[in-house]
Amino acid sequence: MTDLYAATAPEQQPAWQTLTRLAAEAGSRSIARLLDDDARNRRLWVPAPGITLDGSRQRLDAAVLDALLALAAQQNLQAAIQALFAGAEVNGTERRPALHMALRGQPGDFAGIVDAGGQAIEPAVLETRRRVLDLARSVRDGSLRGHSGKAIRDLVHIGIGGSHLGPELVSEAIGPTPGAPRCHFVANVDGDALASVLAQVDPETTLFLVVSKSFSTLETQVNARSSRSWFLERTGSAGAVEHHFMAVTANVGAAAEFGISPTRVFPMWDWVGGRYSLWSAVGLPVAVGCGPEAFSRLLDGARAMDRHFLESPLADNAPALCALLDIWNSNFLGAGCHAVLPYAHRLRRLPDYLQQLEMESNGKSVQRDGRPVGVHTMPVVWGGEGTNGQHAFHQLLHQGTRAVSADFVLVADADHELPDHHRWLLANGIAQSQALMAGQANDDPHRAVAGEHGSNTLLLDRLDPHSLGALLALHEHRVFCQGVIWNINSFDQWGVELGKRLALPIFDQLGGAPAATQDAATRRLVGRLRRPPH
Numbered sequence: 001m002t003d004l005y006a007a008t009a010p011e012q013q014p015a016w017q018t019l020t021r022l023a024a025e026a027g028s029r030s031i032a033r034l035l036d037d038d039a040r041n042r043r044l045w046v047p048a049p050g051i052t053l054d055g056s057r058q059r060l061d062a063a064v065l066d067a068l069l070a071l072a073a074q075q076n077l078q079a080a081i082q083a084l085f086a087g088a089e090v091n092g093t094e095r096r097p098a099l100h101m102a103l104r105g106q107p108g109d110f111a112g113i114v115d116a117g118g119q120a121i122e123p124a125v126l127e128t129r130r131r132v133l134d135l136a137r138s139v140r141d142g143s144l145r146g147h148s149g150k151a152i153r154d155l156v157h158i159g160i161g162g163s164h165l166g167p168e169l170v171s172e173a174i175g176p177t178p179g180a181p182r183c184h185f186v187a188n189v190d191g192d193a194l195a196s197v198l199a200q201v202d203p204e205t206t207l208f209l210v211v212s213k214s215f216s217t218l219e220t221q222v223n224a225r226s227s228r229s230w231f232l233e234r235t236g237s238a239g240a241v242e243h244h245f246m247a248v249t250a251n252v253g254a255a256a257e258f259g260i261s262p263t264r265v266f267p268m269w270d271w272v273g274g275r276y277s278l279w280s281a282v283g284l285p286v287a288v289g290c291g292p293e294a295f296s297r298l299l300d301g302a303r304a305m306d307r308h309f310l311e312s313p314l315a316d317n318a319p320a321l322c323a324l325l326d327i328w329n330s331n332f333l334g335a336g337c338h339a340v341l342p343y344a345h346r347l348r349r350l351p352d353y354l355q356q357l358e359m360e361s362n363g364k365s366v367q368r369d370g371r372p373v374g375v376h377t378m379p380v381v382w383g384g385e386g387t388n389g390q391h392a393f394h395q396l397l398h399q400g401t402r403a404v405s406a407d408f409v410l411v412a413d414a415d416h417e418l419p420d421h422h423r424w425l426l427a428n429g430i431a432q433s434q435a436l437m438a439g440q441a442n443d444d445p446h447r448a449v450a451g452e453h454g455s456n457t458l459l460l461d462r463l464d465p466h467s468l469g470a471l472l473a474l475h476e477h478r479v480f481c482q483g484v485i486w487n488i489n490s491f492d493q494w495g496v497e498l499g500k501r502l503a504l505p506i507f508d509q510l511g512g513a514p515a516a517t518q519d520a521a522t523r524r525l526v527g528r529l530r531r532p533p534h
C-alpha cells in the first residue's frame with residue numbers, strides 16, 4: 001500500500017484563518033458587483049469532459065478563491081488524489097483502498113494495483129465487465145432463456161442504497177432502448193414495493209438480480225427470499241431457480257446458499273464501496289435496459305472525468321473546485337444544506353443518488369485519526385427537479401431565513417422534439433439562479449427578495465451516457481476532495497450499523513417476544529403494533 005497523504009485539522013491551517021477573515025468581509029460585496037471582474041469569472045468557468053462548471057454566481061472574489069486553493073495545498077489535496085489512484089489505504093477504519101475508478105478503467109490504467117490478497121485487480125474487473133456486456137446481449141437478443149425455454153422479458157433488480165440508487169438513476173436518465181426487457185427496482189422492505197412489481201411479471205420470463213455486496217442486508221435478503229418463494233409457488237421447480245436468479249456480491253458463499261449458481265454470480269470487491277459501485281456489475285440493469293453500448297459509454301464518461309481529475313491543476317479541476325466552493329459555502333458562509341436542482345426530468349433521481357453519495361460519505365464527526373472534528377462537515381443534501389421545485393420549495397430558497405447553497409444542473413441540448421419546452425426549462429433554470437443572486441428590492445417587506453445566495457451551474461452538453469458518467473464521477477471526486485479538506489474518512493459508514501442492530505429484537509417483539517428490557521417509548525410503540533402470529 002502507498003503511504004497516505006498528510007492532512008491535519010483544517011482549522012489549524014493558515015488559509016483557514018485567511019478564509020475566516022475574508023468571510024467576515026464577504027457580506028459587504030454583492031455577487032452582482034463581483035461579476036464585474038472578468039478575470040474572476042473566467043477562473044470560475046471550468047470546462048471538464050461533457051460538463052462545464054459555472055461557479056461565477058458564487059459569493060466569492062479572487063482573494064477567496066486563492067485562499068481556498070491555498071487551503072487545498074495545505075491539506076495536500078494533490079498528493080491525496082495521487083494516493084487515491086495509486087491504491088493507498090484511504091479507508092483507514094476498514095483498512096482498504098477505494099478503487100472504484102478501476103471499474104471504468106481501460107486495460108493498463110490500473111496495471112500493477114493489487115488487492116489485499118496480492119491479486120492484480122485489473123484482470124478481474126475487465127473479465128467481469130466482459131461478462132456483464134455478454135449477459136446483457138444474451139438477455140436482449142433472447143438467447144438467454146428461462147427454465148421453460150421462453151425469452152426473458154423482465155429484470156427485477158433487488159438491492160438497496162448503493163446497490164440500487166445508481167442503476168435506477170441511470171436507467172431512468174438514459175431510458176430503455178425499444179424492445180429491451182423491462183427493468184424493475186425493488187429496494188424497500190415495505191411489501192408494497194415487491195408486490196407491485198411481482199404483479200406485473202411472469203415467472204417464466206423474469207430474471208431476478210440480487211445485488212448486495214454483503215449479501216446480508218436485511219431489506220435485500222427479505223425481498224430476495226420472498227421473490228424466491230413467489231417463484232417456487234408458481235413454477236413448482238426448485239431446479240428452475242438457478243435459471244432465474246443471479247447475484248452481484250462479494251459474498252459468493254451466501255449467494256450459493258441462497259440457491260444461486262456460482263456461474264450466475266458477478267463479483268464485487270472490498271475495495272469498492274457500495275455507493276461507488278454503479279460501474280461494476282451493479283450497473284447490469286443499465287446494460288440490459290439501455291444497452292451494452294450505453295453502459296460502455298457511461299464508463300467512458302466517468303473515466304474521462306477521472307483523467308481530468310487526476311491530471312488537471314486544482315485551479316482548473318472541476319471536482320476539486322466544486323468541493324472548495326462547497327467548503328466556502330458551508331464552513332464560511334453558514335450554508336447548512338445544499339440543494340441539488342436538476343433542470344431535467346430524466347435526472348429527477350439525482351438528488352436521491354447524491355444524498356447517499358455525499359451524506360453517507362461525509363456525514364462524519366471524527367477525523368481520520370479518530371479525534372473530533374473542529375468544524376462542520378457535510379451539510380444536508382436535498383433537492384428536486386426543476387421546474388417543479390419552483391412551485392414547491394423554492395420559496396424557502398428565496399425568502400427563508402437559512403443560508404442554502406445550490407447546484408443547478410442544466411442540459412444544453414434536449415433529445416425530444418419540443419424545442420419550446422426546452423427553452424422554457426433553460427430560461428427558468430437560469431432565472432432561478434439569477435433571482436437567488438440578485439434578489440429584488442421592494443418597499444413591501446413581504447415582496448422583497450434579499451438575494452445574495454450563491455449557486456453553481458453544472459452544464460451538460462447533452463443528457464447522454466457519456467456526460468452522465470462524467471457528472472457522477474465528478475461528484476465522487478468532489479466528495480473525496482471535501483473529505484480530504486475536512487480530514488475525514490469518506491469511505492466508511494459506521495453510523496448506519498446501530499439502527500440495523502436495534503431492529504432485530506424489535507422485529508421479534510412485534511411478533512410477540514417480551515419487550516421488557518426496552519425503554520418506555522419503545523415498549524409503548526411495540527405494544528401498540530404487536531401482531532403475534534396466529
Ligand code: F6P
Binds near residue numbers: 211220493
Ligand atoms: O446500510 C448502508 C449500506 O451498507 C450502504 O452503504 C450500502 O450501499 C447498502 O447498505 C447496501 O449494502 P449491500 O450492498 O451490502 O446490500
